[in-house]
Structure formats: structure tokens, C-alpha cells
Amino acid sequence: MTDLFVARDLCKRFGGLQALRNVDVVQRAGETLGMIGPNGSGKTSFVNAVTGELALDSGTIDFAGRDITGVRPHKVARAGLARTFQAVRIFARLSVRDNLQTAMLVLDDAANSLEAEERVELLHWLKLDHRLDAVAGSLTLFEQRRLELAMRLMMRPQLIMLDEPVGGLAPGEIRAMMQILNELKARCSIFVIEHTMRVIRELADRVVVLITGEKIADGPPVDILKDQRVIEQYLGTAHA
Amino acid sequence: MRRYLRSAITPQLLLLLAAAIALAVVVSGNRFFAFVLGITMISILWAAGMNLLTGYTGLVSLAFAGIAGISAYGTVGLVMRCGWSFWLAMPVAVLGAAVVGVLLGLPSLRLKGFYFALSSLVIQTVLSLGFVYFIGLTNGDTGISQIPPPDIPLTGVSFHGIGFDLLLTFAAWLSLAATWAIAHSPFGRRLVAIREDEVLAEAIGIDVIRNKMLVFFVGSLYAGVGGALYATYVGFASPRSFDLLSSLSIWLMVAFGGRGTFMGPVVGALILAPVPFMLQQYDTLKDVIYGALIIAVIVLMPGGVYGTLLAYVRRLPSLKRYLSKQRGGVPNDGSVRRS
């Protein structure tokens, strides 16, 4: 299997706080990679650093065989690495349709823009087709998360990084979202952050555990669950 | 781009042009009213440019009049000193002003909302000082008078009277057509995305820096064309014509009418541009009225006159379908917006 995404030795410090400490992460093509860790352990910072939102102190990032270290966010997105935000981010005052059409601009000039049928199918799958004229800010959180996802898929990403995609959802919605994410695997590779093990165990082929900016474990979910350090430092609190 | 230009020739726009021409002809008998209308047309042009920056992109540029001034002094200098035709001098000066507009905008590329407005205010102040200081080019506070009107190429005569009024009318209309085309183009969509959320815009592949520089350039073109027309129409240019108050009053036209709506700034300019002429005898009163209007608009009608009207009309189901096809504007729910 080839490496889709390689982060080497990432370091980031905010004043006196070391948010990322020599973090190495490799994601292979076709693999779903999970990242867990308690709040404040640096998961969002990791995604921000990878997608160019955050300038690294040191380290390198390769994506699809290209060095994307220090590349600005819009170029990372154009290269096929999309990301969502922990606090859902949509154009709240615009209609769902305008949100989607804005996201489609990226491929407007490229030849590989989504065909009309593909768009219809995508919106049908995410159950957004009846909400196109609604103001995006008036959607429920679950609908907003689906809209966010649809906007990214309009860009035909190779890899999508999801920052706590089930955060704030009701239990029934979480199950529906898990199903969506399982189906999403057929469309692109997934990197998913969660701070509960339950979601990761179901979705991910492999898990990276981050604690206070340091990677302390990396392996299949079953092994991670048995890892003594993970149990001690993290799982005990997360299950509470 | 052709596609978007063609889409600009809509029935509404043609109607607007017809109405403006009719108005110009009707008032042409009275030089005072004709002059007020001419200034109003330049104001519409300026408001359209300010609307691109403020309404669509969400950047309040208080250096707008200063950029207009650079183009005005440039045009006047090239015409009066170098003997250039207006039609050669104006494009050169406008391009120069637009390049200056982009360069001056560079430091504020990362700024938003209040901080962007503040930095543009500083730039306007510096430009105003420059207009006073470079006496050799601007004749300082005294100003330049007896500026000739634009020539009609190859005829040996100049635009005057109703001819000049119609020229301004056409320029104003052209600026609206251009704004319409931009608002309906991918560029216009990108500007709205930047206004709504820069971080999200970048995450979906929009080059925020590049598009902001582009809109600085395009906005400065509007400012510049208006500046060159203003100086030659009035026949006089002084630093006061292109000061902070001028920038503010153009912003007010946009905000008063309705930011980010196509017709709002036109309505704002039509209502506000004549005000100074009505109150010529009461100069202090004019400033008080302007101040009161600024506060009233911000507090009572964040969507502006036209924007608020549009919000009411949008609630009528029969019009909903038609209006939902018009994009670019901010869906106004009457709530106070962040800017």
C-alpha cells in the first residue's frame, strides 16, 4: 500500500504550551485513520497544521506524493485534502444552494468538475435535496454537518479530515452519521478525530492516540484498547 | 467572462438606463437640477464601487475618496499640463490609482471589520495630507480651477450641458452593469464567501488574498473613473473634494440603501447625493444630518432602506420565487449583522 499522507516530526508551540511534540503520522491510501485524545491534546492543532491553517515550528508534511509543508489552506484544499471544523462552519446567512455552489467554484475551471447527476446523487444521499432553498443557519446541527460534508465532496477530495464529526449530535443522529461515514469510505479516504473510543472503534482501521501533544500509541483499535498506557491515561476518563 | 457580461444586459438594467436618460433630459432645462443630477450619477458610480468592497466583500474602505482623488489629480495634470486628451489621460490615471489602491491595501489584507476600516481611515488621512502637501501637483488647499471638460475626440469640441449629463448617466449605468456582471460571476461568489467567513472560504479552495487584491483593484477603478469625471464635471478639484468625509458619505449611500444588494446603493445615492445641495445655506446642519443618518442607519436599519424593503417583500410568497433567483445580497432577517 502506498502512503497517502505522511506527517513527520511535527512540532508546534503556543507560548509556553507544547501543542504538538514530534508527532509522526502516516496514512496509507484507502485506510481510515482515527485520532483520539482528551480535550486539549492537540488533535485540532494537528489538522490545522496539516491543512496550512497553522504555521508549524518544525516538521514536514507530504500529501499524495507532494510536499505540502507551509502551503496555504486554499492550495491544500485544491490539492485534494479537504477538512471540516470541530465547530461546524458553513455560510450561515446564505442558502444551502449558495453554500454548495460556492464550494463548487474550486472545480469550475478544472475539467473534472462534478456532473449534474453526481451532484443530485450526492445531495440525495446526504438528504439535503429538499433543503436547498433554506438559509443554512436555520438547519439543524446534523443537517449543517451534512451540508459541510456535501460542500467538501463537491471538491472531489482524495482525503477528508473530519474534526469530531458527531460532536453535539443526539444519539439517534450519531448512529445516522456513523452510517454516512461508513458509506463515505467508498468516496474518499478518511481521517477522523474523536475524543470517544466508541466511534473510532467502529470506523477506523488504525488509531493514533495523542496526549498533551505527544503520540503515545498507534495501531488497530483492538490493540489500542489493550494498551496499558492508553487505558491509564485516557480511556478511564473518557468512559466516565 | 463574456457570458457574465451578456447576462448584465437584463430588461431591468435597460429600463434603468431609459429612466436615467429620461430624467436627464427632463431636468436639462434647469442647470441647477441638471448639475445635481450629474453629481448624483457620479455618486451612483462611486456607490456601486463601494458596494463591491463594502457590500459584497465586507470591507469598509474609507480611503475610497482618496483613490478617486489620485485619479482626478492625475487626469487633470495630464490634460492641463501635458495636453493629453481626456480619453487618454483618464484611463492612465485610473489604472495608476487602481495600482496605488492595491499597494495601499496590501498591509490590510489580513484585517477584517473594524480594523480594516480603521487602517483605511489612516490611509485616507495620509492621502489627504498628500493632496495638500504636493502643491506642485495639486495646488494645495487652493485647489485647481477651470478644469476643462472632456473633449469629444476628433471634433474639437467638448462635452457640455446635456451631453455631459448623458455621459455621466451612461457611466453610472455602465458601472451598475459591471457590478451586476461581477455579482453574478464566480468572482462575485468568492467575494461573498470572503465576506461571510474567510477561514471557510480558504478551506473550500478560495484564495482570499488574491481575491481581496482583485477587488481592491476593481473597486479602485470605480473610484478612479468617478474621480476623473467629478473633477472635469465640476471644473474644480481640491483636497476637500476627496477627503474622509467624501469617503464616509459614499459609504453612507451604500449602507443607507442596502449593503450587498444591487439596487440599494442606487437608492442610497439618489436620496443622499442631492442632500448637500438642498442644504447649501446650512453647512453645519448638513454635517449634523449626515451624522444622525449614519447613526440611524446603523442602529435602526442594518439592512438599509432598500435591503429592509427587500426583506419585507421577500416574505410575500408570490415574489419569493423570483427574488430567490437574485443572489449576492445578504438575506436580511432584520438582525444586526457582524461586519
Ligand SMILES: Nc1ncnc2c1ncn2[C@@H]1O[C@H](COP(=O)(O)OP(=O)(O)O)[C@@H](O)[C@H]1O
Ligand atoms: N491558536 C491557539 N493559540 C494558543 N493556544 C492554542 C491555540 N490553538 C490551540 N491552543 C491550545 O493548544 C492545545 C491543543 O488544542 P487543540 O489542538 O484544540 O486540542 P484538541 O483538539 O485535542 O482538543 C490546547 O491547550 C489549546 O488551548
Ligand SMILES: [Mg+2]
Ligand atoms: Mg479539537
